[in-house]
Amino acid sequence: MTKEKVELRNAQKKKKPAFIKQDAHKKKKLSPEWRRPKGLQSKVRLQLRGYRRRPKQGWRSPKDVRGFTHDGYEPVVVHAVAELLQTSKEKGIIIGSSVGLKKKILIVETALKENYILVNIDGSAFLESVKIQLKLRKEKKEKVAAEKKKKTKEKEKEVAEKAKEEEKKKEEGLEGIVTPEEKAKKESTKKEDPKTEKKEPAKKAKEPAKKEKPEKKTEKKEDPSADEKKKEYDKLLTKRSAQ
Numbered sequence: 001m002t003k004e005k006v007e008l009r010n011a012q013k014k015k016k017p018a019f020i021k022q023d024a025h026k027k028k029k030l031s032p033e034w035r036r037p038k039g040l041q042s043k044v045r046l047q048l049r050g051y052r053r054r055p056k057q058g059w060r061s062p063k064d065v066r067g068f069t070h071d072g073y074e075p076v077v078v079h080a081v082a083e084l085l086q087t088s089k090e091k092g093i094i095i096g097s098s099v100g101l102k103k104k105i106l107i108v109e110t111a112l113k114e115n116y117i118l119v120n121i122d123g124s125a126f127l128e129s130v131k132i133q134l135k136l137r138k139e140k141k142e143k144v145a146a147e148k149k150k151k152t153k154e155k156e157k158e159v160a161e162k163a164k165e166e167e168k169k170k171e172e173g174l175e176g177i178v179t180p181e182e183k184a185k186k187e188s189t190k191k192e193d194p195k196t197e198k199k200e201p202a203k204k205a206k207e208p209a210k211k212e213k214p215e216k217k218t219e220k221k222e223d224p225s226a227d228e229k230k231k232e233y234d235k236l237l238t239k240r241s242a243q
Contacts, residue, residue, distance in 0.1 A: 002065060006072035009061040019055045069119055079103075081110050092119040105130060 022037045022044045024030040034055065037045040044051050060066070068074055073092030078084045079099055084107055087093065093116050095107055108123045110116075 002072055005062045005065040006068060009065050009068075010070065012059070012061065016059050017053050020052065022052070073117055073119065075119055078107060081106055084110060084116065085114075087116075089114070089116055092117050094120045101130070 019034045020032045021030055021035045022039075022042060024032045039045060044054060047054060065072070069092050071092070073090075075094050076087050076091045077094050077096050078087065079096045080103065084093060093111060095104055095118070099107070105127070108118070108121060108126055111118055112123045
């Protein structure tokens with residue numbers, strides 16, 4: 001009986017028109033979803049000849065077969081393997097859209113083993129396409145990992161070369177400079193030798209004497225114009241005393 005009803009429904013659907021909103025095929029701004037016409041002079045509302053049909057109850061499919069697939073299977077949405085095993089094998093199985101790739105592979109494999117009917121997926125073709133996708137993913141990951149390793153090695157080489165160049169520059173610049181360790185060694189050797197201790201105070205005594213000499217020279221210097229003025233002043237005094 002169900003097969004006969006499915007065939008009848010399929011035959012009715014061939015004759016059933018598409019129910020579209022009024023003037024949706026004329027105006028681009030109107031969406032095609034059906035809306036009941038409400039205009040007083042609407043020809044679709046008045047159901048006149050030559051205009052689009054309105055949806056009615058007579059266009060419905062038989063109650064026993066309503067909602068079935070084109071092949072006559074009752075659809076059941078499945079999201080896990082446990083749900084699949086609980087359903088009967090006479091129903092058509094639809095895998096949910098929110099199911100991930102790993103779970104989907106398990107559901108398809110179990111359905112093919114236990115002869116379940118898959119409605120929205122071709123099981124064998126799906127598994128082949130998934131294998132190709134996984135191979136491509138592995139190849140991409142391997143390429144990315146190899147590129148990362150090359151980059152890390154190149155960076156390490158650059159860092160090592162920079163460190164060597166810096167060491168060479170330091171060695172070239174520190175050839176004439178005395179390190180603090182060498183200074184400490186020289187000081188320790190000087191303390192041990194008594195000759196070096198005697199010579200040091202003599203050097204210190206000479207240094208202030210050299211600094212005092214230019215100061216005395218500056219004090220002795222006098223301007224020649226001042227001497228001439230004194231001589232003139234003395235001459236005037238002698239003239240006055242003579243008078």
